[in-house]
Amino acid sequence: MNKDQTGGRVKEAKGKVKEVVGHLVGNKELEMKGKVQNAHGRAQASYGDAKADLKSVIQNK
Numbered sequence: 001m002n003k004d005q006t007g008g009r010v011k012e013a014k015g016k017v018k019e020v021v022g023h024l025v026g027n028k029e030l031e032m033k034g035k036v037q038n039a040h041g042r043a044q045a046s047y048g049d050a051k052a053d054l055k056s057v058i059q060n061k
Contacts, residue, residue: 002052008045012038 018034021027 002048004044004048004051006048008041008043008048011041011044013041015039015041 015034015036015038019031019038020034022029022031022034
C-alpha cells in the first residue's frame with residue numbers, strides 16, 4: 001500500500017464517523033463536513049490504487 005491509499009482510507013473512515021455523529025446529534029454542518037471528507041478520502045484512495053496498478057503493470061513488463 002502506498003501513502004495515498006492509506007491516507008485516503010483513513011480520511012474516508014474519519015469522514016464517515018463525522019457524518020454519522022453529525023446525523024445522530026442533528027448537526028447538519030458536521031454531517032456535511034463528514035460527507036465531503038469521506039468523498040475526498042475515496043478520491044485519494046482511488047488515486048493511490050491507480051498508482052499501485054500502474055506501478056505493477058510497469059514492473060511486470
